[in-house]
Amino acid sequence: MSKEKIILTGDRPTGRLHIGHYVGSLKRRVELQDAGDYNKMFVFIADAQALTDNIDNPEKVRQNVIEVALDYLACGLDPTKATIFIQSQIPELCELSFYFMDLVTVSRLQRNPTVKTEIQMRNFETSIPVGFFTYPISQAADITAFRATTVPVGEDQEPMLEQAREIVRRFNYIYGETLVEPEILLPDNAACLRLPGTDGKAKMSKSLGNCIYLSESADEIQKKIMSMYTDPGHLRVQDPGKIEGNTVFTYLDAFCRPEHFELYLPDYPNLAELKAHYQRGGLGDVKVKRFLNAIMQEMLEPIRNRRKEFSKDIPAVYEMLKNGCDVARAAAADTLSDVKKAMKINYF
């Protein structure tokens, strides 16, 4: 089997991408891409997966395919280095999923913690679409079809990767060494594993409406930051405040770099001192939020500007996606051919 390092990740086109996606996965992809630290990189827009819980709104999914593609380009994904494609255009993935379905039990899917949480989040308890319930299987197909070795994603994807690894092991055990076991690559900064929403909820998520989008206007960013969840017990400036569970500080952990102090808050030497002052009392939320706002504006402005440029030529973006689909389809067909050989269902 090949020893190449192959990177694969994707996003659901259920909305524009937000800063949680950025720190959880997107930033890492761009760094890996620019470092050239891989043999191949595949990035896909998971429209078929998005339909599994959006069947009453397919138009939303369709329209967001291009929005996600623009977010990718704006963040620096480069189609000359990474193959960017749309999941539904690769029928080989369905075929692979169909065979993988025989390798997984219903109870194993029911135990998948991410599936459990997402079922609750979507109020699906009594009416789970079968496609949604089985999406960890199709996700295993997405990963293995490209022989991915490395999957840079947020912490919520850990159970998905574990399930994919189990499928690979079971397939290889039954049919002989054919598929590559993928490894998860989590963000190395703990605050980025699962960035909370601006409302303080556990995860910034398109479905929860608690996001700062990468394409947000400067005014909108500021408005969202100034009304962010902090420590509800920190009422007056002189009160001691809490850092744990205080979303503004979690964002600072995720986005603040040492040089930001000199630039935007020279009366503090570093984040530890800022936190200590907040905990002692005497530091108001507004000052901390203004600091965070300066950092976010600096980060998001160039992304927003690049996005505007790319959005001037949408046909070119579709063309880029089409080329990506062609490359991806050939790669998936190659794996599927190996799979069928291993299963001895290549009759003719």
Ligand code: ATP
């Ligand atoms: P949806 O609500 O439709 O599921 P989402 O916001 O959860 O959307 P996904 O498309 O499911 O986004 O996730 C894409 C990638 O971004 C995954 O790798 C996921 O781990 C990562 N990610 C999403 N939200 C966060 C977050 N808040 N913090 C860190 N990583 C995240």
Ligand code: MG
């Ligand atoms: Mg999700």
